[in-house]
Amino acid sequence: MKTRPHTLSLKPQTTKLQTNSCFGLVALLLSACDISYEPLVYPDADSASAQLYQAKCAKCHNAPQPHAHTAQAWPAILHRMQMRMITKGATPLNKSELNAVLDYLQRYAAPAGSK
Numbered sequence: 439m440k441t442r443p444h445t446l447s448l449k450p451q452t453t454k455l456q457t458n459s460c461f462g463l464v465a466l467l468l469s470a471c472d473i474s475y476e477p478l479v480y481p482d483a484d485s486a487s488a489q490l491y492q493a494k495c496a497k498c499h500n501a502p503q504p505h506a507h508t509a510q511a512w513p514a515i516l517h518r519m520q521m522r523m524i525t526k527g528a529t530p531l532n533k534s535e536l537n538a539v540l541d542y543l544q545r546y547a548a549p550a551g552s553k
């Protein structure tokens with residue numbers, strides 16, 4: 439007779455504990471996200487070239503903003519990255535992808551002489 443009420447009173451406690459630890463985990467994950475990631479918003483983000491840029495250039499690191507470098511500097515950087523992809527055994531950009539990405543980066547690049 440004594441066991442039954444005891445079992446009944448345990449149940450809500452267990453449920454409460456699970457709810458709390460679940461909430462704690464979610465809160466932890468959310469706070470971890472806040473610390474690690476600044477959402478990167480790229481210019482003309484919905485365009486095909488911006489999408490291509492993010493698909494190809496965010497594999498090893500975050501894709502830098504186009505304004506991180508001048509239009510004059512981008513070709514050499516792209517060349518260096520192509521070499522990195524080849525070294526890593528990844529497929530480098532083909533000619534038309536390379537042109538589209540270079541065009542995109544140069545369109546929104548930092549003004550000449552500013553970097």
Ligand code: HEC
Nearest residue numbers: 494495496497498499502506515516518519522523526528
């Ligand atoms: C195979 C992996 C890989 C891919 C794919 C890759 N990168 Fe990189 N990237 C690196 C490594 C490693 C470094 C650091 C060493 C260096 O600067 O070369 C780097 C550095 C950079 C830097 C220098 C950091 C800075 O802001 O000055 C830029 C810019 C850059 N990458 C742009 C690109 C672009 C644009 C693409 C797409 C065409 C790209 N990366 C694709 C590996 C990669």
